[in-house]
Amino acid sequence: MFTYPLLTAAEQASLPKLIAQPSAIPNKFEDSTHRLFYCQTADGEMVLKVCNQATIAKSHFWLGANHLFAADFPNSLGTIHLTHHFLQKNGALTVPDFVAASANRFVLSRFLAGNDVGTEIADQWVIQxxxxxxxxxxxxxxSWGKLHAPPLAAHEWASRLHDSLVFLTKQHDTLIADPLLAEVLAQAPHCHETEFVPMMLDLRWDQFRDSQINDSGDHDLALLDLDAFVIAPRALDLVLLEYVLTPAQLALFKQHYTRTWLDHTVNTPCYQLLLFLMNVLGETDLATWMQFKPLVAGKASPN
Structure with missing residues (x-):
């Protein structure tokens, strides 16, 4: 008899019947917050994600997401089917079909065939x-906060941002000792926002997959990881994109982005510090991170 790894008998009683023992999928990072398993079932290929509670409790990323956005992770896994449905309805990328989930414990979704996105990023993926x-x-x-029924009012953004920056700075202990820290924290209470949008807080290329070639012969970009979506200021999403994309990719992205690119200069340092403290891209040098400048007036940034 085959069993789902790390799940109790009660948890797996209603899951699709396995036809082979699941195999572990290697984690890409030592601090990954899930254990991953490839599952062959009588209902098709699937991927099981099981929470690593000890890692989550120490994760600067999830500490920030929960403190600032009231994301309520990993309890929010109990409603992650709503995120699957939201992205299928409102997004433009393929996402895995939802199968089952349990709050604080696991998510089971259908396997998407293809290859994980590597270091070579195709232009068509940037466009997609x-x-x-x-x-x-x-x-x-x-309003803003968790993706579904965001509970926080716009006027709360600045104060919660400031409080979360202070909270996250304390989690880093002596690591954060840069003289610009006080200046950025002083600006945070003035970071007022009125426009909030769905945002993937951990947007990185390794969260995507090059799915199988479609009928036109092109490769489609698929989004694999859905548990870090929140409602956030649009400016924060743009700051993250400016870090993730190279200058050439950012220029191409802007050509196909159908909205006006916000001038977020005033609030940028606060958002840069937030992303650093949440360890979104793994940078450990605060000075290097804060010195980053995006593509401006045709001049390339140093990334």
Whole structure:
């Protein structure tokens, strides 16, 4: 008899019947918050994600997401089927079909064939990402926080941002000792925002897959990881994109992004610090991170 790894008998009683023992999928990072398993079932190929509670409790990323956005992870896995449905309806990328989930414990979704995106990023993926983000940014909100029924009012953003920056700085202990820290924290209470959109807080290329070639012969970009979506200021999403994309990719992205690119200069340092403290891209040198400048007036950034 085959069993789902790390799940109790009660948890797996209603799951699709396995036809082979699941095999572990190697994690890409030592601090990954899930254990992954490839599952062959009588209902098709699937992927099981099981929470690593000890890692989550120490994760600067999830500490920030929960403190600032009230993301309520990993309890929010109990409603992650709503995220699957939201992205299938409002996004422009393929996402895995939802199968089952349990709050604080696991998610089971259908396996998407293809190859994980590597270091060579095709232009068509940048275009597809721009089309996807454009679709998501058409959904605007006056409140923010968790993706479904965001509970926080716009006027709460600045104060919660400041409090979360202070909270996250304390989690880093002596690592954060840069003299610009006080200046950025002083600006945070003035970071007022009125436009909020769906945002993937951990957007990185390794969260995507090059799915199988479609009928036109092109490769489609598929989004694999859905548990870090929140409603956030559009400016914050743009700051993250400016880090993720190279200058050439950013220029191409902007050509296919259907909304006006916000001038977020005033609030940029606060958002840069937030992303650093949440360890979104793994940078450990605060000075290097804060010195980053995006593509401006045709001049390339140093990334």
């Amino acid at each position: 990402l721009a089309e996807h983000i454009s679709c998501l940014h058409q959904s605007t909100y006056h």
